[in-house]
Amino acid sequence: MFAWLKGPGKAFRKPLPGSSNYLSAYDRQGNLIRKGREERDDRGRFADLGEDEVLKETEDRDGLPKEGARDLKPYPLNAQFKSQPVLSEDLRRAINELVTENGIDLKAVSAAFGIDVRRVAAVVRLMEVEKAWEQEGKPLAKAYNDAVLAMLPTTPYRPSNPPAHEPINDLPVHPWTRQQIFLPTSESRVFTRADAAKTFHPSLLPADERIAHPELVQIAKWEHEGFDRETRQRLMREKDSESVARKEMKEYKRKQWERRTQVTVPGRRWDFKFQDISAEKVNKDGRGHEAVGIRYGMPHEDRKKGQFKIPTKVE
Template sequence: MWTWLKGPGKAFRSPLPGSTNYLSAYDKQGNLMRARRNDNKDKDRGDRSQPDENEDSIVQRELDEGLDDTQMEKNAVDRATQRVEKEEREERGGVPRERQKDLQPYPLNQSFRSQPVLSEELREQLYIQVTMFKHDLPSVAATFGVDIRRVAAVVRLKTIEKQWEADGKQFAKPYADAVLAMLPQTPFKPETAKPITPHEPINDLPVHPSTRQQIFYPASESRQFTREDAAKVFDNKLLPADQRIPLPMLVDLERWKLQGLSREDRQKKQKEKDDAVHTAAAESERRRVAWEQRTQRVVQGRRWDFKFQDISAEKVGKDGRGRDAVGYRYGMPHEDRKRGMVKIPTSVE
């Protein structure tokens, strides 16, 4: 053990800056494998390009060589990617970004890979977009490539954090920084060419229980069998996939793009749909508030306000368990929560 700590294991005494430090990223001699691989790649690039040459001179040289616009655009994207990678390596102390093989904290478990988490800068930006700029959750999720449920959780936790900070509570900041340093992070760098890095798939469709069965449904060849028809085959109340996905606006944008609409027309149609959704939500909230004011009576108390609402006894349903019935939310309490109940078995049959 001491031989390993003085040899290959000494790389784990001080973790890499801005990077994970797992066993799978090193060879048996304690050398970082991706650093050696990246040095060879830089040597190959150095033979073909001039790093001190500015962008204007490169473009002029490519024009003199007679390259077409497609090739020039591809070369420009490659150069921008190389600049971003170089900036990231400088921030990480010359260490390149982890590969998939480097994200295995347990060398004997090849199936497990450490998943990235949101960086502190990205979480702060999500909170700002929702609370300060008043953007809705689906738009923020689609823009930053973060699941809409994760965006909502980040906003809730950030709100609590801001409240604790205003109350003067002490945070475990060193512990949080140490944990984040051991995990891959999804960054947010607004000053770079690509400020937003997608964090996860945001439009995955969960498997509905009604679709788990295998059905052979005969259909005419002259009939156009759509997703709506397929949903009705599984269940009459099942919505099609286009309406069950978390962000259906992405499907609409892609459909309009395939139809040949310009970017301005797509943005205009999307804005019209967003305005219609916001108007319908505001109208629904207005009707709910009006219904509460019409059916509820508020009695002012010394410490609390008591709300009384009219309930119809006819809404219990056929089995007496209708969702509008009195006590529907509370259900039947467990017997083991009653005082004096025996909670351990007294006999074995």
């Protein structure tokens, strides 16, 4: 152990600033692998690198190549695990300032920085808790926070050209799409995403509208149609204002409905809400979405014995 500490392990006593400094980034002699790549020719330099590593090899401020995919593997025996970047301190503060002080919508901030809207909301909540603790005089673990950020790859804050932190348009798997359906259709028919959604459920939205940021798809369509950047921004602002108006109207109607149908009885610790339920809303199959107990769900009968779901004719 002491021989390793005096030999290859010396590189980990004083880690490189701005680098994760994982074991996989060094060879057995303690030499930084990506530093030695500069001495190879172009053919030998990229011979043993994957596509992701070649794309990520750019120079940083210290003259060393930027960390690639191989340098972000903290466990040498688990080559499939890669350390994912976290939000930098400057980016977290910028997000909180845009939301709390400038009044920017969470979805707009999420789309601008390429950060999941749930992560944006969590950042705002945690920053508010941090400010409350500072006002109350509670100590903050700043040293621990700085040490952790120094060991992990971070997404920097660049206002002019912000890098995307994570995929924000991943499509969540809806429970209605987990059932097995055989739908016969004509070969000449154009079967779209909207048709697939209606097959699973009449009220299920297509994939283009169920993603977290459907407006990004619309912006890409406008760009493909030849609209310039100013026109796209103007159209998007109009759609955003319409969306906000619809959301406010929907919330207003919901509150009016609760005021008409619910009775609130205040208690010492909780307020109890009572609402009239009609037994006729369970529908003929007993699975009405307004029925009591619908939250518990009912399993699909896809694999149940005696269920023949393969169609024999086309309607």
